[in-house]
Amino acid sequence: MNQEISKNFPKYNTDVLIVGGSIVGLSAALFLAWRNVNVIVVEKHESSSKHPRAIGFTELSLEHYRAAGIIDKIPQVNSNSRLRRAKVESLTGNWHAEIPWTPHEQENDKGILSPVTGAAIAQDLLEPIIRQSAKDFGANLHLGTELIELIENGEGILARVKNRKKNEIYEISAKYVIAADGANSSIREQLGIKIKGVGHLRFIRSVLFYCTEAEFYLEEGIQQFEIDQTEFKAFLTHYPDGRWVLMFNADHEYSESDLKSYILQALGRKMNIDIITTGTWEMAGQIAEEYQKGHIFLVGDAAHQLPPTRGGFGANTGIDDVYNLAWKLQMVLQNKNVGKELLETYHLERYPIGWLRHQQTFSRPDYLQWVDTSFKAETLLSSEAMEFGQRVNSTAVLNNDTCANLPLAAHPNIWLGHTGTRxxxxxxxxxxxxxxxxxxxxxxxxxxxxxxxxxxxxxxxxxxxxxxxxxxxxxxxxxxxxxxxxxxxxxxxxxxxxxxxxxxxxxxxxxxxxxxxxxxxxxxxxxxxxxx
Structure with missing residues (x-):
């Protein structure tokens, strides 16, 4: 990191600077502002991505939003809701078999182990709710602003940023920085933090579109479809707001005509379609080996890049990251008797969970097919264990000597209020x-x-x-x-x-x-x- 400090730029001061204003960065801003911590968010884009990205937000994530008092703004699913997937020739062709997320597991009703049921809302529709709620609590959002560099200055961090529209550079002095700047985090790279995991698997082309005719085929309750044809493999899913997305290997550039052809191939017959947007993303699994370095914390994809899963291991893991971190930052910032060592428990508690979710993701049939033979699949844990039964271990929980041999996750009915568990x-x-x-x-x-x-x-x-x-x-x-x-x-x-x-x-x-x-x-x- 650059050590040079300039005195020629306008300056802002804050307790916490968040770099990145997607769902995890915005959630961090919400949880901190709700706890009366001064926070600034810098995000290079003016608004949310047109791609919905995450769609399923778990009970645990909604418990956090419930704590912050905004649960009534987020529509929840019915308690008997299921995210079901089937392998098919095409949407209108032969349907082969339904594919479970965790083989041999019967999915229980939601709202039994939690006061909430989760949400099936697209990320681009949830983000405005979180963004406005964070602002209502006092978070300062600098949209259309990109990070140029971070400068260590002893007791904190000086960030040099640029307003892209005005082309103006200014500085933000912060006691702590939260890096929510995505899977290709420039902050993580600057810090020299290494990553591990299955790494890059392939690039995926996704195309978002409307097709009213296709909604007839949702009546069976299946929302996700693995398209299995001899010369064409793809993934098709529907969002509750009426949008569809098709995903397939991105091995070259595609014209709009190409995209329409692939969509019709997945649908199985000619239908009226309206393409909204298209893009490319990387299927990969990588976990940062350090979640904290000095006054900087990695969260979300900057800490753990995981592909979309039916278990909600992507965005939801990041939301849980920042809920864990927010109260610790509040206590250190607002109480002189609380030591900074409390902040070190963020890495100790969240890194093992990130790695567990990496292993569970690629051990499941949805993704095991894409990793090479060097990957050793692990015993699959139940959805309830992964969602409600995670156990943290650090100096912020007082465990006894028997805890070293306990699993990182188990069904919550087993824990019965054990230290380190929810x-x-x-x-x-x-x-x-x-x-x-x-x-x-x-x-x-x-x-x-x-x-x-x-x-x-x-x-x-x-x-x-x-x-x-x-x-x-x-x-x-x-x-x-x-x-x-x-x-x-x-x-x-x-x-x-x-x-x-x-x-x-x-x-x-x-x-x-x-x-x-x-x-x-x-x-x-x-x-x-x-x-x-």
Whole structure:
């Protein structure tokens, strides 16, 4: 990185600078601004890409948007919704067989393990919602602005950027930078961060179009089609807003006439079609070996490039990245007692998940066919395990000695509130309002127990250390539908206490070895917050 600092440009100051304003960068801006962190986003384009790109946004992603208070702006799918795919000769020709995402797995209804069901909204329609919500919370968006260079200046980063329309250069001084600048991240390259994975597989040509006649063939409930012809292999899918996209090998340039011919070949007969746009993208799998370097964090495709999957391992992984990072940045920026070591847990927690999702993606039939024989397929994990049962391991969770041999993901019913895992979902009553347990853990650390002595200790330690801890007295502050549900859900006794992070991850739980409750809680809390 260039070390030279110029004093001749207009300057802006912010806590966090986000480079890249697609879905992950915008989500980072939303989560930070919602947490009252000053944030600037620079994005070289004026608006979203015409290509829809991601279409499925998972329950976990929507839980994060729910926490930020914007869930009512995002249409959710029905609880029995399924993303189904079939291998066919053509849309109107012979249909061979339906292809499951995870072989031999029966997909369960949504809304059972989560208070939300997910969304089948195209990325180019979701981005304006997230963009406006981020602005409403105070995020400063510099659209049509590209990064020229980043300059390290001791306690932070100086970014030199250019407004493309006005051709004006100015500087932004930030304490931290989030690199959401895509799979070919120039920031990652400047930092010299290496990548690993299956690498480049092929380039894909995608063509977006309207075809009203073709919608008749969606009545069977299949939305995705693998076109399998002797001389033509392609992928055809439909978006709920009426658009279709066809994808196939991009081995040369194509005229509009060529594209129409391929579309009709996939459809199987002549229909009226209206091409919207076309483009090329790279099918690849690559994971950055470092998610953080100094004051800079990699998120989204800059950290993990993965192809589109029915499991939502692409954009959704990036949204989960920035939800994990946002509360940590908030605590370090807004509380002098929280050490910067807390930020180091971002890489420790998110890199293993990125690599797990890489392995799970290319071990599934959808993509296993494209990798070479050196790739060793892994045992497939269930959709529930990958979505709700991921386990993080860092100094921001207090695990015991048995955790080293635990899997990175398992069905959430197995975890029962284990440290490093997401809080189990259950409906509770608070102030006569029906909410999810997930809704209880969004703004600060929370101590939850039936034993008031633990909560009194939490209040005392919060005051002593100067770090917020909310306390929840089960049976008083919140009510489960059944008195025993709390103990069963977390596999604890009525005398135990659980400490939950602001991202609904269990940070610590009391054990029988806690002789002195005060000392036990205080030491645990100091460790998980990197207390100075």
């Amino acid at each position: 809080v189990p979902h259950a409906w509770v009553s608070r102030y006569e309002e029906r909410i999810s347990t997930i809704d209880l853990f969004t703004k600060s650390f929370v101590a939850i127990s039936k034993d008031i002595s633990w909560l009194d200790i939490a209040k005392r330690i919060s005051k002593e250390l100067g770090i917020d801890i909310e306390v929840l007295h089960v049976g008083i502050d919140i009510h489960f539908l059944d008195d025993k549900i709390f103990e069963e859900l977390f596999d604890i006794s009525k005398d135990d206490c659980i400490l939950v992070r602001p991202d609904a991850i269990v940070a610590w739980r009391s054990t029988k070895q806690c002789g002195n409750k005060y000392n036990c809680f205080k030491e645990a809390f100091k460790k998980v917050t990197s207390y100075k």
